[in-house]
Amino acid sequence: MSFRKLFFLFLVTLSTHNLIAQQDTCNLRISLLTCSPGDDLYSVFGHSAIRIVDQHNHRDLIYNYGTFDFEDPDFYINFVKGKPIYALSVQRYPDFVYEYQLFNRQVIEQRLNLSCDKTLELARALDSNAQENNRYYKYEWLFDNCSTRPRDMIIKAEIGHINFDTILPQPAPTFRNLIHEYLDKGDLLWSKLGIDLLLGSRIDRPSRNREAMFLPDYLMKGIDRGHIDGQRLSGPMHVIVPFTAARSIEKSWFTPLPVTIVIMILGLVLPFLKIKPARLMADIFDVALFLGLGLLGCLILFMWFGTEHQWCVENFNLAWALPTHVFVAFFMLRDTVWHSGFRLAADPTRHEPGIYTGGTHRGCKKSLPLGKNHQPWKINRSKMTAALCFIVFMDQGIR
Numbered sequence: 583m584s585f586r587k588l589f590f591l592f593l594v595t596l597s598t599h600n601l602i603a604q605q606d607t608c609n610l611r612i613s614l615l616t617c618s619p620g621d622d623l624y625s626v627f628g629h630s631a632i633r634i635v636d637q638h639n640h641r642d643l644i645y646n647y648g649t650f651d652f653e654d655p656d657f658y659i660n661f662v663k664g665k666p667i668y669a670l671s672v673q674r675y676p677d678f679v680y681e682y683q684l685f686n687r688q689v690i691e692q693r694l695n696l697s698c699d700k701t702l703e704l705a706r707a708l709d710s711n712a713q714e715n716n717r718y719y720k721y722e723w724l725f726d727n728c729s730t731r732p733r734d735m736i737i738k739a740e741i742g743h744i745n746f747d748t749i750l751p752q753p754a755p756t757f758r759n760l761i762h763e764y765l766d767k768g769d770l771l772w773s774k775l776g777i778d779l780l781l782g783s784r785i786d787r788p789s790r791n792r793e794a795m796f797l798p799d800y801l802m803k804g805i806d807r808g809h810i811d812g813q814r815l816s817g818p819m820h821v822i823v824p825f826t827a828a829r830s831i832e833k834s835w836f837t838p839l840p841v842t843i844v845i846m847i848l849g850l851v852l853p854f855l856k857i858k859p860a861r862l863m864a865d866i867f868d869v870a871l872f873l874g875l876g877l878l879g880c881l882i883l884f885m886w887f888g889t890e891h892q893w894c895v896e897n898f899n900l901a902w903a904l905p906t907h908v909f910v911a912f913f914m915l916r917d918t919v920w921h922s923g924f925r926l927a928a929d930p931t932r933h934e935p936g937i938y939t940g941g942t943h944r945g946c947k948k949s950l951p952l953g954k955n956h957q958p959w960k961i962n963r964s965k966m967t968a969a970l971c972f973i974v975f976m977d978q979g980i981r
Contacts, residue, residue, distance in 0.1 A: 608698040609638035610705055614732060614816065615678075616802040618688040618825075619764060625687075626768040627761075628798035630729040633675065633691065634705055642675035645708045648728030650721070664890030668721040668728070672712050682823045689823035692805050692816040696739065704739035711735070724757060724785075724893060729798045733805075740810060747807035750794055757785035757893075760797060771837045779878065780885055782897035845871075869914045876908030 617629040632645040649671040651657060660666050682689050696704065710716060721727060737744055755763075758781070765774040795801040808815030849871070852864035883905055885894035 608701050609636060610701050611635040611637070612694045612696065612701055612704055614692045614694065614736075614802070614805050615644070615822075616690045616692070616798050617682055619768060620685060620687055621768065621831075623770055623773050626770055626773075627764050628729075630732050630798040630801055631678070632708060632732050632735070634708065635675075636705075644673050644675055644678040645712065645732075646671050646673065646678075646728070647719075647731040662889065664892075664894075666721045667718055669719070670708075670711050670717040670731075679823055683826060686826045686829060687823070688821060688825050690802065690819050691822045692802065692819050694736065694805075694816050695810070695814055700739050704735060707735060707739065722892075724793075724796050727796055729801045730796050733792075733795050733801055736805075736815075743810055744815060745809045746791055746804045747809070748791055749800055749803040749807060750789065750791055754788040754790070755794075756787060757789050757793075760789060760794060760800075761785070764797070767831075769831045769833060771839075775838045779899055779903075780882065780897070781893050782886070782895050784896055785893055865914070869911050872907040872914060873911035875903050876905055876911060879903040879905035879907060 611634070613633040613635075615631045615633050617631070619626045619628045629648055631647070633643070634645065635642050647668065647670050649669045650666065651669075654667075657666065679689070694701075694704075719726065719731075758778070761777060762774060765771070765777070792804070795804050802819070805816050806819065848867060852860055852867055855861070855864075879900055882894075882897050882900055882903060885891055886897055886900075
């Protein structure tokens with residue numbers, strides 16, 4: 583190695599040592615903690631927190647922006663409305679470590695290379711945020727959460743002078759791609775289906791570098807590749823809570839893909855079976871399908887217009903999950919003139935003058951009983967059922 587390279591490495595090491603020494607003269611050390619994903623939906627994306635070690639006062643505290651109260655009677659109502667309230671909590675470092683050891687989740691620490699003044703400023707800001715009047719905030723999943731809050735506090739302490747190198751692959755993944763990455767790893771495929779059904783098209787735009795830091799792992803990468811006036815923002819990563827055992831996820835066959843395939847096959851086959859139980863099952867199947875799709879459409883409509891979830895707007899799943907399917911389901915088995923018209927409208931090419939259903943309708947000018955084996959509407963229902971299931975299959979099953 584040349585003398586010039588050795589001298590350059592010496593300068594880099596010296597500058598990093600000086601920054602750390604500056605922190606030690608303040609008797610404060612501030613670190614970012616990144617926790618690995620858990621098994622449940624609320625923890626599958628991981629977690630971030632800030633650690634402050636005060637050597638002078640012998641305190642080692644964790645500042646955690648991911649605290650919520652399940653026992654709050656308004657928590658679930660506010661969550662549904664898109665107004666969940668989270669809070670900054672402060673806990674002792676040993677208690678924090680014990681919790682993650684208990685659930686076999688890894689914790690990685692990155693010591694921030696801030697000047698003494700900036701370290702004190704960040705510590706004061708966190709203490710101020712932890713006051714009862716300031717600790718609560720309206721949680722917003724993608725833009726204001728337990729990962730973006732530490733990022734913003736660090737940036738504010740440096741008055742925006744931090745430069746983050748690119749942490750995203752190219753082309754940049756969408757928000758949906760980033761979310762899928764963690765749900766797939768956690769084998770939470772039903773949660774993935776629900777999220778895809780309820781979140782609108784806004785999450786399908788490419789994410790930007792700083793926006794991706796709503797995920798703790800990407801914040802960790804951003805801090806690792808951040809610079810302040812040419813100096814590294816953080817020291818090397820080191821594991822403070824290792825995995826206590828190898829993590830294993832049990833795979834289940836009961837996932838959206840095989841279930842959707844089974845539903846599609848039933849929708850295709852049942853209407854053509856001539857045995858009486860199969861016909862009854864076909865009728866029940868159609869009612870259940872249309873009722874389910876209609877209720878889903880009502881839920882999508884409510885999440886779009888009845889809540890403050892900004893990521894649930896512009897949800898074009900309404901194109902196939904129509905709320906009006908609820909009414910269709912209630913009339914599906916009723917032998918009415920209105921229903922006859924709906925049946926004929928479903929497939930006008932199969933219209934036979936004077937033939938409406940297998941029975942005679944009051945108020946009809948002409949009626950003719952159908953034969954046992956003549957089931958035009960069941961064929962039409964099979965087409966509609968298969969088409970709807972195919973849409974779900976293509977949109978969700980193989981996404």
